[in-house]
Amino acid sequence: MNEDQAHRILKPYYEKLAGAIVRSFETYRTRYPHRTIHQRRTAANVMCDEIWAEIVNEFDEDAPRVRPIEQSCGLRLLGIAAANGEIEVLLWFKKFGRNKRPRSMPTARSKQMLKGGTLDMFDKAVTLVVGYQLNVDETRIRGVSICRLLNGRGEWYIDLDLPEGLSKVVQLSDRSPQTPSKSRVIVRRTSQKRFGNES
Numbered sequence: 001m002n003e004d005q006a007h008r009i010l011k012p013y014y015e016k017l018a019g020a021i022v023r024s025f026e027t028y029r030t031r032y033p034h035r036t037i038h039q040r041r042t043a044a045n046v047m048c049d050e051i052w053a054e055i056v057n058e059f060d061e062d063a064p065r066v067r068p069i070e071q072s073c074g075l076r077l078l079g080i081a082a083a084n085g086e087i088e089v090l091l092w093f094k095k096f097g098r099n100k101r102p103r104s105m106p107t108a109r110s111k112q113m114l115k116g117g118t119l120d121m122f123d124k125a126v127t128l129v130v131g132y133q134l135n136v137d138e139t140r141i142r143g144v145s146i147c148r149l150l151n152g153r154g155e156w157y158i159d160l161d162l163p164e165g166l167s168k169v170v171q172l173s174d175r176s177p178q179t180p181s182k183s184r185v186i187v188r189r190t191s192q193k194r195f196g197n198e199s
Helices: 003-031 040-058 108-114
Strands: 066-070 076-081 087-096 126-134 141-150 153-160
Touching: 003 040, 003 076, 003 087, 003 126, 003 141, 003 153, 040 066, 040 076, 040 087
Parallel strands: 087 126
Antiparallel strands: 066 076, 076 087, 126 141, 141 153
């Protein structure tokens, strides 16, 4: 599948896809304002759950053309069917690194999919990755893109517009609340100098 073919199929869903991912990050930031306690793997897993919940809710009205697919191995994909009812596109939601390469646990299934492979039960469907990138401080979604993988790298990318008002997530403090200390710091001034003109 080339970029033009993917664009024709997915264009009606761009806004929903981008909105669901950005809202899921807002939810994550709200539920875990002190998320620095999470290891990167834990944070990615929690985000995966939040994204999936948003995707299921967002595309509920698009059934049966668009339907969530959960496999026993834990793999979650959004299937998009052709006119004949067969799934022709599978969307896999992942976090992108700086170079827009998806991050994934190196399981046999994920290695196969990262190379552009197909799933046995959907052998005619093309798997595309819907990836999100965070800013350097990991405080907001910087971009959402759809890509076709080939040997672990993106063959092409479709960058989605972020929803107005949702792309700039409220900046929440990364620091845990501090318990007031019983000790006090006393600052002693030995002399006070004034700079500039004195009135």
